[in-house]
Amino acid sequence: MTAVVRTRGLTREYKELTAVDDVTIELEENRIHGLLGRNGAGKTTLMSLLTGQEFATRGEIQVFGQDPVENAAVLSQVSFIRESQRYPEDFQVRHVLGTAPRFLPHWDQAFADRLVADFRLPLKRRIKKLSRGQLSAVGVVIGLAGRAPLTFFDEPYLGLDAVARQLFYDRLLEDYSENPRTIVLSTHLIDEVAQLLEHVIVIDEGRIVVDEEADALRGSATTVVGRRADVDAFVGAREVLGREGIGGLASVTVAGLSPDERRAATAAGLELAPVSLQQLVVRLTGTTDTEFEKSA
Numbered sequence: 001m002t003a004v005v006r007t008r009g010l011t012r013e014y015k016e017l018t019a020v021d022d023v024t025i026e027l028e029e030n031r032i033h034g035l036l037g038r039n040g041a042g043k044t045t046l047m048s049l050l051t052g053q054e055f056a057t058r059g060e061i062q063v064f065g066q067d068p069v070e071n072a073a074v075l076s077q078v079s080f081i082r083e084s085q086r087y088p089e090d091f092q093v094r095h096v097l098g099t100a101p102r103f104l105p106h107w108d109q110a111f112a113d114r115l116v117a118d119f120r121l122p123l124k125r126r127i128k129k130l131s132r133g134q135l136s137a138v139g140v141v142i143g144l145a146g147r148a149p150l151t152f153f154d155e156p157y158l159g160l161d162a163v164a165r166q167l168f169y170d171r172l173l174e175d176y177s178e179n180p181r182t183i184v185l186s187t188h189l190i191d192e193v194a195q196l197l198e199h200v201i202v203i204d205e206g207r208i209v210v211d212e213e214a215d216a217l218r219g220s221a222t223t224v225v226g227r228r229a230d231v232d233a234f235v236g237a238r239e240v241l242g243r244e245g246i247g248g249l250a251s252v253t254v255a256g257l258s259p260d261e262r263r264a265a266t267a268a269g270l271e272l273a274p275v276s277l278q279q280l281v282v283r284l285t286g287t288t289d290t291e292f293e294k295s296a
C-alpha cells in the first residue's frame, strides 16, 4: 500500500480544548475515504492540519512524504474544498473558475465546463449574488475539475438540493474511476455517501474511533430483534453496540456474527437486520439517530 498521508500522534490543542487528539492514521493512495463524526468532533481541524492550514501542537504529518506546512510542492497536489470557503465577493463566477487552474495544475477545463452546465452555474453572476447552493456548487466544480491527487471535501453540499447532491456523487464517482486520486469526504449525510466510500474514518472528540475498510465495516454489526428474553439469551456476553426496547421486545445491535450464529438466531425465532453505516457511526459515537440527524 502507498500512503499519501501519514500522521503519528497528531494533536491540536486550543487552550484547554483538544480538537485533534493523538491521531495516527494513513490514507491510502487512490481511494475514497469518508471522514465522519458529530459536530465539533475535529474533522475540519484534522483536514486543516493535513493541508498545512493549521499548525500541530504535537505529532507528525507527512503528505506525499513531506511536511505540508508552507510546502508549495506538496500543496500544489492538494485541494481543500470547505463549506466556509470565501471568494472575492465582486468576482464573477467565471473569474473564480478562471483563477483556479493557477493553483491546480491538473485542472481539466472541459470537465469544468460540463460541471458548470450540470449545476446550472451563472458564469457572469457575482459571487455575492449567488444562492447558498450555487456557492457550494462553485466549490464542487473546483474540487472535481481540479483533479488534485489529494482532494478534501469538507461538507461540500451545504444548500445543494437533492438533485445537485446526487449529481455531485455521480460526477465524483465517474471521474474518479477514470482519473483515480485520493479523496477525503467529510459529511453528516452518511447514508447518501455510504456506497461511495471505500475506507471509513470516524472521529469523536478528537480521537479516531474507527479506521476501517467500508466493506469490513458494513458486515461488522447486526441488529437482533425479538422477545426480550430470547434476545438477551442469544446476545449473552457478546459486545453490544446499542440497545433499544419497547415492552417485551428488544432490539440489540451486536458486533459481527458468524454464519452459524446467524442460523442459531433465526432458529431461535429472532430477526436479523443489517446495520447501515450511519447507524453504526451513531452507535459508536454514543448518540441516538434523532440527535445525529438533528446535528446534520
Ligand SMILES: Nc1ncnc2c1ncn2[C@@H]1O[C@H](COP(=O)(O)OP(=O)(O)OP(=O)(O)O)[C@@H](O)[C@H]1O
Binding pocket: 014, 017, 018, 019, 037, 038, 039, 040, 041, 042, 043, 044, 045, 046
Ligand atoms: N480556532 C479555534 N479556536 C478554538 N477552538 C476551536 C478552533 N477551531 C475549532 N475549535 C474547536 O475544536 C473542536 C473541533 O472543531 P472542528 O471544526 O474541527 O469540528 P468538526 O468535526 O469539523 O465539526 P462540524 O461537523 O460541526 O463542522 C470544536 O470543539 C471547535 O469548537
